[in-house]
Amino acid sequence: MSKDVTIVNDLGLHARSAARIAQAAGKAASRVWILRGDEMVDAKSTIDVLTLACGKGTTITVKIDHKADAPILERIVEMVEDGFGEQNG
Amino acid sequence: MDSVNKTVEPEAEGETLLQGLPASPGICIGKAYLVHQGGVTVVKKYFIHESKLEAEKNRFKTAVKKSSDELRQIIRDTPEEFQEHADILKTHVMLLNDKMLYNKSIDTIESDRVNAEWALRKVVSHLKPVFMNMSDGYFRDRWYDIANVSDRIMRNLSGEAPVDIRNIDKRVILVAQDLSPAETSQIHLERVKGFVTDLGGIASHTGIIARSLQIPAVLGLETATRRIKNDDLLIVDGFKGQVLINPTEENLIRYEEQRGRFEIRIARMSRGAQAPAETLDGMKIRVMGNIELPEEVVSVRDHGGDGIGLYRTEFQYMSGNRFPTEFELYDKYRDVVEVMAPKPVVIRTLDINGDKAVSYTLQSEEANPAMGLRAIRYCLKKPEIFKTQLRAILRAAVHGNVRLLIPMISSYEEVLATKQIFRETADALESDGIPCNRNIDIGIMVEVPSTVILADIIAREVDFFSIGTNDLIQYSMAIDRQNRQVAHLFDPLHPAILRMVKRVSDVAKETGIGLAMCGEMAGQPINIPILLGLGIEEMSMNPRSIPLIKQSIRALSVQETRDFIGEALAQSTAADVRRVLEAAYGCKLSDNCYTE
CATH class of the missing domain: 3.50.30.10 (Phosphohistidine domain)
Structure with a gap:
C-alpha cells in the first residue's frame, strides 16, 4: 500500500521535517518506507530520510508493509501536503 | 536560523x-x-569478549541517554525567544535515537564484537560520504548535525572532560x-x-x-x-x-x-580602572558594580569594581516558565561569589511579584503595581518560594563574601518577619547537614520614605542600609518615571532627596551600621561631591561607569565636600542645588577633565 505526494515547503525534507516523519513512522507496527525514484529509505530514521535530499517540488512515495499502518501513511502524507506547517516565503 | x-x-x-x-x-x-575538540578524534579499537557484549551495549546506551539529558537540559534553559535554536537541538535529540545511528551502533558492537566508540565511529564514517556527496548545500550540511550528535555521544563514552578553558x-x-x-x-x-x-x-x-x-x-x-x-x-x-x-x-x-x-x-x-578610588585627602571609597546576569561579574571585575554592590536576582525567575530550583539558583550565585571572592557580593532577594514573572502575565491586575504585592511583600506571603532563594544564598555564602539585601522594606515588622524566616531556613539547612554560612550581613534597601523616617528603629535589626535612589525618588516625590508627563520632575538633586539621604547616613553613622548607595545617582560624576559630602563611602553602579566614577573620586577631597554639603542642603530647589554644585565642582568634573 503506497501513496505519492509532492513536497511543497521551501526547505524540503530538512532535518526538522525528516524528524517529524520519523517520529510519525516510529509509531507504525510494521515498516514504513519513503521512495524517491529508485531509492528507498526507512521512514523511521531521520538520517535515512535526510539522505534522500528531497527539495521543494520533489515527488516521493510513502509506502507501508502492513495495512494496519494505513492511518500512519495518511498522517505522513498530510504532513507533507501541509508543508509541515511551515510558512513559505 | x-x-x-x-x-x-x-x-x-x-x-x-x-x-x-x-x-x-x-x-x-x-x-x-x-x-x-580535544580527545575526540583519537578513537581506540578493542575487542569485547562475548560475555561483556551486553555491558558494552549498555555503556553505549548510557552515553546516549546522558547526551539526550544534556540536550534536554539545554533546551529547557533556552528562553522562548530562541526557540529556533531549541528546535535544532530537538532535532539532535531525535538523531541520538535514530535507527541509523543508535540501532546500527548497537548492532555493530554485537556483530563486530568491538567497543562502543569504534562501533559508533564506524557507523558515522559510513554515513559521512552519503551526505558529503549531495549536491544540495543544505542537505550536505546536515552532516554537521550528525557529526555534532556523534561527538556528544563520543564525549560521554570516553568520559573525556571538556577541555579546560582555564588552561588556555x-x-x-x-x-x-x-x-x-x-x-x-x-x-x-x-x-x-x-x-x-x-x-x-x-x-x-x-x-x-x-x-x-x-x-x-x-x-x-x-x-x-x-x-x-x-x-x-x-x-x-x-x-x-x-x-x-x-x-x-x-x-x-x-x-x-x-x-x-x-x-x-x-x-x-578603561585607563586607571583597577587603581583604588582614593580621594585627594586619602579616603578610600568602595566603588562596586550592579549586575543582573552572573556573566556580568567579569565586567565588574574588569572595570575595576570593588565588589558587586547589587546583584539583581529577578532574571532567573523571568527566563523560564517555572520557578528556578534551589540548585539552579545556588549554581549561579556560587559562580558570581567565587569569581568575586574575597570581594563582597550583595545579593538582593526577589524584587518582583514572582507569580507574575513565572506565568508570563504581562498585564497587571493591580492598578498600581509599583505599590502592590512585590519584593519582600510577595516573599513574606510566599515563604516557600522565599526560603528556596534564601537556601541558595546561604549555601553560596560558603564560597565567598556574601551579603543579603532585602528590597522594599517599609516597616519594622517586615524586617523581623524576614529575619525569622532567615533563621528558620538556616536552621533547616544545618539540621540537614548541608554546608551553609549563616554569618552574613543582612541589610535592607532604603527606598520607601517610611523606612527613611523609621531608619533609627530599623537600624537596630540590620547590618547595613543600601539606598536605592530610583525608587526612593519615585515613592518620595510621587513620580512615575514611565509616565512621560511627569518624568522630567524626577531629579536626584531635589533638596528633599538630599535631606533623606542625609538622614539615613546620619543614622548609619550613629548606630555604626554599613551604608551604601546603589541607584543611578551614584553613576553620575557630578553627583559624587554630594554623595561624599553626605558620608557615602560605598557606591554601586552600572559596571561601565566604574572607571569614570573612580576618576571623579580621585579628583576630590572628602573634607572639602563636607564643607560644601552645608551649602547644598540649604538650597530650596533642585535647580539651586545644581547651580552651587556646578559652581564648586563643574570644572573639576566636567567631561574634558577625563580626555587625556
Whole structure:
C-alpha cells in the first residue's frame, strides 16, 4: 500500500521535517518506507530520510508493509501536503 | 536560523567568509582555538569478549541517554525567544535515537564484537560520504548535525572532560559550538581575543558576556567548528558579523587598521580602572558594580569594581516558565561569589511579584503595581518560594563574601518577619547537614520614605542600609518615571532627596551600621561631591561607569565636600542645588577633565 505526494515547503525534507516523519513512522507496527525514484529509505530514521535530499517540488512515495499502518501513511502524507506547517516565503 | 547563515565558497588564496550574527562589536585578528575538540578524534579499537557484549551495549546506551539529558537540559534553559535554536537541538535529540545511528551502533558492537566508540565511529564514517556527496548545500550540511550528535555521544563514552578553558595559555580566538555560562566565567580574558560560535544569538549568554567584556564576537555561524581548524588565521569582524578564514594580505592590512582605531578608543576609557578610588585627602571609597546576569561579574571585575554592590536576582525567575530550583539558583550565585571572592557580593532577594514573572502575565491586575504585592511583600506571603532563594544564598555564602539585601522594606515588622524566616531556613539547612554560612550581613534597601523616617528603629535589626535612589525618588516625590508627563520632575538633586539621604547616613553613622548607595545617582560624576559630602563611602553602579566614577573620586577631597554639603542642603530647589554644585565642582568634573 503506497501513496505519492509532492513536497511543497521551501526547505524540503530538512532535518526538522525528516524528524517529524520519523517520529510519525516510529509509531507504525510494521515498516514504513519513503521512495524517491529508485531509492528507498526507512521512514523511521531521520538520517535515512535526510539522505534522500528531497527539495521543494520533489515527488516521493510513502509506502507501508502492513495495512494496519494505513492511518500512519495518511498522517505522513498530510504532513507533507501541509508543508509541515511551515510558512513559505 | 537556516536563512541567516550563508557561506560564500572559497575565494582566491583560500580566503573563506562566514556570515553570522554580530554579537559584540570590535575587530580581532588571531589564531583559532577550537574549544571542544580535544580527545575526540583519537578513537581506540578493542575487542569485547562475548560475555561483556551486553555491558558494552549498555555503556553505549548510557552515553546516549546522558547526551539526550544534556540536550534536554539545554533546551529547557533556552528562553522562548530562541526557540529556533531549541528546535535544532530537538532535532539532535531525535538523531541520538535514530535507527541509523543508535540501532546500527548497537548492532555493530554485537556483530563486530568491538567497543562502543569504534562501533559508533564506524557507523558515522559510513554515513559521512552519503551526505558529503549531495549536491544540495543544505542537505550536505546536515552532516554537521550528525557529526555534532556523534561527538556528544563520543564525549560521554570516553568520559573525556571538556577541555579546560582555564588552561588556555596563548592569545587566541575561541571557536566553539557554544560556550556555557560556566565556561565563559572561567576564561582568562587576557588570553581571549574573540569569540566565534556555531550556536547562540545576539542575546545569548556568550553574546552578553562578549559585549560586557568588550571582546569582539560573531555567533550563530552554525558550521564554524567544522570549517575552522585549530591555528587557522582568523579575522573576526564583530561589527558586521563576519569571520574571515585565512584572509588575504589586503584584508589583513585593512582590518588591522580598523582594529587599531577601535582599541585606542577602548583603552582611553578603561585607563586607571583597577587603581583604588582614593580621594585627594586619602579616603578610600568602595566603588562596586550592579549586575543582573552572573556573566556580568567579569565586567565588574574588569572595570575595576570593588565588589558587586547589587546583584539583581529577578532574571532567573523571568527566563523560564517555572520557578528556578534551589540548585539552579545556588549554581549561579556560587559562580558570581567565587569569581568575586574575597570581594563582597550583595545579593538582593526577589524584587518582583514572582507569580507574575513565572506565568508570563504581562498585564497587571493591580492598578498600581509599583505599590502592590512585590519584593519582600510577595516573599513574606510566599515563604516557600522565599526560603528556596534564601537556601541558595546561604549555601553560596560558603564560597565567598556574601551579603543579603532585602528590597522594599517599609516597616519594622517586615524586617523581623524576614529575619525569622532567615533563621528558620538556616536552621533547616544545618539540621540537614548541608554546608551553609549563616554569618552574613543582612541589610535592607532604603527606598520607601517610611523606612527613611523609621531608619533609627530599623537600624537596630540590620547590618547595613543600601539606598536605592530610583525608587526612593519615585515613592518620595510621587513620580512615575514611565509616565512621560511627569518624568522630567524626577531629579536626584531635589533638596528633599538630599535631606533623606542625609538622614539615613546620619543614622548609619550613629548606630555604626554599613551604608551604601546603589541607584543611578551614584553613576553620575557630578553627583559624587554630594554623595561624599553626605558620608557615602560605598557606591554601586552600572559596571561601565566604574572607571569614570573612580576618576571623579580621585579628583576630590572628602573634607572639602563636607564643607560644601552645608551649602547644598540649604538650597530650596533642585535647580539651586545644581547651580552651587556646578559652581564648586563643574570644572573639576566636567567631561574634558577625563580626555587625556
